[in-house]
Amino acid sequence: MRRARSSRRPVRHAVAVTLLAVVPLATRAAPAAADPAADSVELPSIPSVVAPGEPCTPASKVTARQEPWTRQALGLKRAWTLADGGGVTVGVVDTGVTTAVPALGDRVTAVGAAGEDCAGHGSFAAGLIAAAPVEGVGMAGVAPAARVLAVRGTDERGAPTARLLADGIRAAVDGGAKVVYVGRVVPDGKEVLTAAVEYARQRDALVVAPYAPDALPRDRATGRTVRPAPWYWPSAVPGVLTVMDHGPDGTRPKNAPPPAGADLAAPGDAVVSVGPAGVGHFIGSGSSFAAANVAGAAALVRSRHPRMTAAQVARQLVAAAYPAVPPRVDPYAALTAVLPGERAAPPGAPPVTIPPEASSEPRRRALWIAGAGGALALLVAGAAVVIPRGRARGWRPAGHEPERGTTG
Known part of the structure; x- marks a missing residue:
């Protein structure tokens, strides 16, 4: 987790607390806060160490009824x-x-x-x-x-x-x-x-x-x-x-x-x-x-x-x-949470199967047909423009118009 730490670790004394606070349900958006009006009960403090000659910790006679x-x-x-x-x-x-x-x-x-x-x-x-x-x-x-x-x-x-x-x-x-x-x-x-x-x-x-x-x-x-x-x-x-x-x-x-x-x-x-x-x-x-x-x-x-x-x-x-x-x-x-880099599936989920890659041949065939059709459409469109103009000029090249008074 860590390769280096601070040079000192501050420590505070444990504080004996005897009030059991009941707080509203915490949400993801904000931390829980104590309800000052909540009920409380007095409980004995649990020790960490029993001093020499002292008796072991006895059973508590108090039961917490409220949710902590x-x-x-x-x-x-x-x-x-x-x-x-x-x-x-x-x-x-x-x-x-x-x-x-x-x-x-x-x-x-x-x-x-x-x-x-x-x-x-x-x-x-x-x-x-x-x-x-x-x-x-x-x-x-x-x-x-x-x-x-x-x-x-x-x-x-x-x-x-x-x-x-x-x-x-x-x-x-x-x-x-x-x-x-x-x-x-x-x-x-x-x-x-x-x-x-x-x-x-x-x-x-x-x-x-x-x-x-x-x-x-x-x-x-x-x-x-x-x-x-x-x-x-x-x-x-x-x-x-x-x-x-x-x-x-x-x-x-x-x-x-x-x-x-x-x-x-x-x-x-x-x-x-x-x-x-x-x-x-x-x-x-x-x-x-x-x-x-x-x-x-x-x-x-x-x-x-x-x-x-x-x-x-x-x-x-x-x-x-x-x-x-x-x-x-x-x-x-x-x-x-699903973290970046994690690929965990929820428990009981069916395994995910990736289908084999589809063949590229149908795609190439479709592109060839589409290209040929487009070329044919361009030829037809060009003919629709060129043929009427050619007939109007008697199929003469552009720039060779007949002199006035003559016929084609």
Whole structure:
């Protein structure tokens, strides 16, 4: 996708948000905007890491009944008329995904201990990708029929390392994932993560990752926030589809610096999803959740266009996105757009057969007959003019008129 990136990646702190905004259906012509009069519910925030000695994230006791703004902003009802992610496996490389999440049903397969999720971040992201719609519940994933392959990319408490993320990418690809969502990025590990992304590319798997961490860690000695790194991996690896977050109004907070190097933007602020247990919901903010929405959109495209390569799917998502900086993902447009240079036919369409080139002999014969007829017509027209004049002059050449008083 990219060969060079900006020298710095600005990062903002994650903000704990407790209001679930309900917004009108977004259109292609304008971004969705929050409805200030809409109903809201209070939801607990999903953590990224569980501190040592702290208990694992408990089940939420609150259920979101209204449709979250993300579902409408992404135009999922229209997109679902064309594809639902069926037949596609999405690898979730994160804190794990609990196999007992009701909204994911029996569509979760875990590698090793990834079926347990202490922090809940991976289960939350998996819900954004593939949670099925439930009557009376507003929350649903982008690709509700996709399968989820849970792979640990962190330790048990949610702390990532470059080695764990790289091993997770490889394990997801080996498990059959055609879309690999990486929920964390780290400031080191260039070589090992570049090799893991190349492993995925060679096996036609699309890697989707946040462009930067959701929040910067604090220095244990000073308590101050660590300065952002110039690069984050694997998002800095060419070929990775990197995503930044935006809020209900389509923009980021005014005090947030512009992103550097993101391919797409997607809903990521005040997003709602499932937790590691139960039927309740959580709320979260950050580019990792925006990347989960894009991973779901990639699953939709791969479901509808199974012959597209991973690189073509990435191009489809970026080129068909809503024009902005960076472009905002539009799943329905990505499912329907036919880009220049692409010759994809709609699913189920009969093959196009080009007939053999017709013989040129009839055409030559027709032209010869037309030419002969035209010549004959010219001769007849000329005779109609010449013969009367010749008779009038007694067939004398022009300029030899008889003298007066004589006869011919």
